[in-house]
Amino acid sequence: MKERVAIICGGRSSEHEISCISAGGVLAAIDRSKYEPILIGITRTGQWVLIPENHQMTIRDGVLPTVPETAPAVVVDVAGLSSGGSALSIDIVFPLLHGPYGEDGSIQGLLEMADIAYVGSGVLASAVAMDKSFAKPIFAAHGIATAHGIVVKASDWKTNATAITAEIESLGFPLFIKPARGGSSRGTTKVKSTDQITAAIEEAHQFDPKAIVEIAIVGSEIECAVLEIDGQPQASMVGKIHIDSKFEFYDFEAKYLDGATDIELPAPIDKKVADAIGAAAVKAFKALGCSGLARVDFFLTQTNQIVINELNTMPGFTSTSVFPKMWGASGITYTEVITHLLKSALKRTNGVLGN
Ligand SMILES: Nc1ncnc2c1ncn2[C@@H]1O[C@H](COP(=O)(O)OP(=O)(O)O)[C@@H](O)[C@H]1O
Ligand SMILES: [Mg+2]
Numbered sequence: 001m002k003e004r005v006a007i008i009c010g011g012r013s014s015e016h017e018i019s020c021i022s023a024g025g026v027l028a029a030i031d032r033s034k035y036e037p038i039l040i041g042i043t044r045t046g047q048w049v050l051i052p053e054n055h056q057m058t059i060r061d062g063v064l065p066t067v068p069e070t071a072p073a074v075v076v077d078v079a080g081l082s083s084g085g086s087a088l089s090i091d092i093v094f095p096l097l098h099g100p101y102g103e104d105g106s107i108q109g110l111l112e113m114a115d116i117a118y119v120g121s122g123v124l125a126s127a128v129a130m131d132k133s134f135a136k137p138i139f140a141a142h143g144i145a146t147a148h149g150i151v152v153k154a155s156d157w158k159t160n161a162t163a164i165t166a167e168i169e170s171l172g173f174p175l176f177i178k179p180a181r182g183g184s185s186r187g188t189t190k191v192k193s194t195d196q197i198t199a200a201i202e203e204a205h206q207f208d209p210k211a212i213v214e215i216a217i218v219g220s221e222i223e224c225a226v227l228e229i230d231g232q233p234q235a236s237m238v239g240k241i242h243i244d245s246k247f248e249f250y251d252f253e254a255k256y257l258d259g260a261t262d263i264e265l266p267a268p269i270d271k272k273v274a275d276a277i278g279a280a281a282v283k284a285f286k287a288l289g290c291s292g293l294a295r296v297d298f299f300l301t302q303t304n305q306i307v308i309n310e311l312n313t314m315p316g317f318t319s320t321s322v323f324p325k326m327w328g329a330s331g332i333t334y335t336e337v338i339t340h341l342l343k344s345a346l347k348r349t350n351g352v353l354g355n
Contacts, residue, residue: 005037006090009039009051011097011098015098018098019097027057047073048076049069049072049073092118093111094345095108096317104181105123109123119292121291125288126313131210148215150168152201153210168197175214176190177200185254218301218302220267222297222298223296224239224298226295227292227327228293233282235281236327237330263322270304280298281298288311290313292349295312296311
């Protein structure tokens, strides 16, 4: 019997459309000899709906796909998922959601309560990875270098901006100021002088009441994909991100404008350094107690110092996203990656008593 897989996409975060494109990709590539997929969407207002099979899930004529506001409602409760009064009999959920309410442990907790197997990290790992102010000290405790910095909460900033500004200045310029639980570089600013601090903090606080300030690491951005295969996290070939020189850093436009960035696979670096980055990626995955998959992003300095930037528990997952590309270059197809993830989900290593 084929397993029934509910691919869940959309959601309340700013990455709604990217999530829909990822879901369209998985729907097209999933091995239908083993799995029977259905598509469930979360609308921008948070309603769960059954997406009709013929609904547009790819970019067409420059229009990005979204979850339709009018579609049959899906009910999720401790008994599982149902629609129109009948159970959907789901074996595995693939929560292809990015950002808050998706990648942060919220939906994972809901699925735990409903006792449904799901792809990816569990509640704790998802929540910790989402919040850089919690993930960084854990990486550091495991011997993986992070960028030095401080946390600035909106409540403290309101009452203590002068003293905090002095503390930020003492870190030295340039700096990066960004939301602790951000994504897609939204709310991230490169700060080169004292007079830019206030605007950058306020910008980050637009996205998250918790901002982080970090010294800028000078170097290239190197990414590594980790995939759990037969219970063991494996590192892919590592890739180097190339950003069009008109961008100062890997910002939102660089990420999503056509042709603005590219990943070079394998990264043009010493094999020993590449292996060390792969090992650090697996170490970071284990340090946070991740399951299934993660994309681990690093900086590599000119002196080959490896600094972790962040770990994403549900990275972009369209057929042309970095995660599937890195596995493709490592000899594992998009369809095979999806099969590994669905198999791992049934092992429940992400569960309450899992990793
Ligand atoms: N400490 C830093 N040093 C150098 N560049 C940084 C630093 N922090 C962020 N950046 C730049 O900003 C981008 C987005 O920051 P990141 O922390 O990855 O946030 P997001 O979760 O939004 O991807 C990075 O890819 C990098 O280009
Ligand atoms: Mg990033």
